[in-house]
Amino acid sequence: MAGLMTQSAEHAIVVGASLGGLCAARVLSDVFDRVTIFERDELPDGPANRPAVPQGRHVHLLMARGAQEFESLFPGLLDDMVAAGVPIxxxxxxxxxxxxxxxxxxxxxxxxxxxxxxxPSRPHLEWQIRRRVLDIANVTLVGEGVDEPVYDGRRVTGVTVAGSTVDADLVVDATGRGTRLPVWLEQWGFARPPEDxxxxxxxxxxxxxxxxxxxxxxxxxxxxxxxxxxxxxxxxxxxxxxxxxxxxxxxxxxxxxxxxxxxxxxxxxxxxxxxxxxxxxxxxxxxxxxxxxxSRWRRYDKLDRFPDGIMPFGDAVASFNPTFGQGMTMTSLQAGHLQRALREPGESLGLTFAKATAKTTWPVWTMNAIGDLVLHRAEGSMPWWYRPVGSLFDQFLGAAETDPVLAEWFLRRFSLLDNLYMVPSAKLVGRTVRHNMRLWAAERRGRTRSRRSPGTVASAPATSA
Ligand SMILES: Cc1cc2nc3c(=O)[nH]c(=O)nc-3n(C[C@H](O)[C@H](O)[C@H](O)COP(=O)(O)OP(=O)(O)OC[C@H]3O[C@@H](n4cnc5c(N)ncnc54)[C@H](O)[C@@H]3O)c2cc1C
Structure with missing residues (x-):
């Protein structure tokens, strides 16, 4: 493995024991002799909220795709959650x-x-995953905050914790959206990642x-x-x-x-x-x-140079509008990218992972941005094509109110199943147009009738599957 190939894959450090860090540790435990997770927050014994993950107190949707990905990382997780009362x-x-x-x-x-x-509630999911990760023989959790990574002028060789150095072949930054990695990159003479x-x-x-x-x-x-x-x-x-x-x-x-x-x-x-x-x-x-x-996407995939020995993971790469309920699922997809990048790291493990992650982040990020900027009132610059795509999508959602086939398609894509691109096929676009025209014609007929006999209201036809 480039960067790692030259050394033994002996010790990996993960900074942060939230969902991102736990998923990364699970994947790294297959490749490294030892994995140490550092977490600065006090971790509860059971499913409970904790101060460093304040979002845990707010509702978290786990997308169906995320549940599948977590299950593949932690077999038996879903059955155990259901046994613990998690609604299906x-x-x-x-x-x-x-x-x-x-x-x-x-x-x-x-x-x-x-x-x-x-x-599952956010604390319950994290606890279920945490206890599984802590059961892995070569994973250790240390309840200490990491000060900063150690860069030797060539690569990252570990981290400092309470002033002491801990050596590692790879450091994974899973410290969430407040990550300081862009600042450290700049200090080490690399470019900061551009941000969307x-x-x-x-x-x-x-x-x-x-x-x-x-x-x-x-x-x-x-x-x-x-x-x-x-x-x-x-x-x-x-x-x-x-x-x-x-x-x-x-x-x-x-x-x-x-x-x-x-x-x-x-x-x-x-x-x-x-x-x-x-x-x-x-x-x-x-x-x-x-x-x-x-919402912030740090575009590590756009960098030409990236130091060996370190990589960002989870929300530290991309933090999505939480009201769409995708962050944990997108983190679970990153775990798959990490698995594949460790097998085939190419020139740089960090850049290989970043580019793979960008491929799954782009369609979800872009559709969110269209929703936020066109259908909500968020602020930010947008390419010219966001507005027409947003308007078309609004038409689609309008038709999906009464067409269960369109509603089902939307729900599956929203759950990040089938395909991450929220782009309906030509057949579905045709169906949307026909459906909306029928609605429009029914409404017109209703208006004409109600002009003739006040009190009559048009009813929308429901398209059957
Ligand atoms: C309000 C809100 C609602 C959300 N709703 C949803 C939802 O409905 N569905 C969904 O899928 N996602 C949702 N998300 C996103 C989801 O919470 C995250 O994607 C998920 O927690 C993964 O984040 P993470 O592990 O990368 O980072 P975080 O959860 O932020 O964890 C970072 C961890 O790093 C630790 N840490 C930081 N610095 C150090 C250090 N120096 N040393 C040691 N440890 C350190 C912290 O203590 C923390 O434990 C929501 C987010 C927010 C803000």
Whole structure:
């Protein structure tokens, strides 16, 4: 392995024991004799929130693809989560209420290709994965923060921890979106990675809520924001029988921040049977807040030179708009890239990994940016083609409200299954156009009729699968 080939693959260090670091450690444990994870936060014995991962208190969607990828890294994980009470979500109409960019998807028909999703809380998922990683014989966790990597003028040779040096053949930076790697690269005489950013201006407020059992069947309730409605809401049913209730605002619009305000928003944007059930709920503990100003993709793939002996991983590479629920799944995909890059590192392990990661990041990042900049009110420069693509996609989502085939296609792609590109085939585009024309014609007929006999309302035809 270039960079490693010349030395033995003896010791790898992972900085950060959150989901990114744990996935990296799992992959590295197959190749290195020893893997040491350094984590500066105190790690709880069980599934619990911790200060250095403040986002853990807010609802986290685990995409179906992410569940599959985590299972392939940690066989038995999904069964154990279900045994621990984690809800399974089949894409059945009664399990999910899903709204995106102002459109409520027509999931009221049974979908053709069912897939299963899992709804663990963020602390539960991390704990399940952490205990598996700590069971790997050659992995050690050290409860210390890393000061900085050691660069010898040629390559990174380890890290300093509390002033002492710990040698390593490879250091993986999984310190999250606050990574200092770009600064260190500059200090060592390399270029900083260019950054793609979108100023999404997101604010989160989350309450844990106990809702009496049996009031409604949905396990996942998502009402995304739109240009007209810059606040949204997510409700997830967790393994301990409580609900995570998150409200969020985009483009610096503040979300409701107390339970009454959250219920009032639910009254506006959720089906009545869900919002009235929520009103019977009992909030637990305090509200948690989180600001997420900017989605950020550090383009290590665009660098010509990169030092051997170090690589960034997880959110340290790309941090996605959290309201789309993709970060953990994109991290799980990076684990696959790391596995392959370790097998075939090419000229530079770091650049090989960065380029592979860029291939899966680009389609997801770009579609998010189109959604944020065109369908939401985020700020940032955009190429000319974002606007027409965003408008077409809005048409698609409009049709998916009443066409279950389009709704299913969207839900699968949104779950990052099948293909990461959110680009409908020509057949689906044709179907969208025909469907919208039928809706438009029905609406016109209705308008004409209601002009003739006031009181009649047009009803939209639902396209059958
Ligand atoms: C509000 C919010 C909501 C989100 N919702 C979703 C969602 O619905 N679905 C989804 O898939 N993703 C979501 N995400 C993203 C998801 O949380 C991350 O993708 C995931 O946590 C992986 O991040 P990571 O491990 O790379 O970094 P982090 O989780 O940020 O962890 C970094 C770790 O590094 C440690 N660390 C930092 N510096 C040092 C040091 N010097 N020495 C030792 N340790 C150090 C920290 O203590 C921490 O444990 C959300 C994010 C936010 C902010």
């Amino acid at each position: 979500l089949e894409n059945r109409p009664d399990c999910i209420h899903f709204g995106a960019a102002g459109h409520v998807l027509g999931t009221q028909h049974r979908l053709q290709n069912e897939f299963t999703a899992y709804v 950013t979108v100023n999404v201006g997101i604010g989160y407020a989350t309450h844990q809520v106990r809702i009496p059992e049996g009031l409604f069947a949905e396990k996942v309730v998502v009402a995304g924001a739109s240009r007209e409605q810059p606040v949204g809401l997510g409700m997830l049913y967790y393994e301990d029988g409580t609900w995570g209730l998150t409200t969020f605002g985009i483009a610096k619009v503040e979300p409701p921040k107390d339970f009454d305000g959250m219920c009032a928003l639910a009254d506006e944007i959720l089906p009545t049977h869900v919002s009235s059930a929520l009103r019977q709920g009992e909030p637990i503990g305090d509200v948690a807040f989180h600001k997420y100003p900017t």
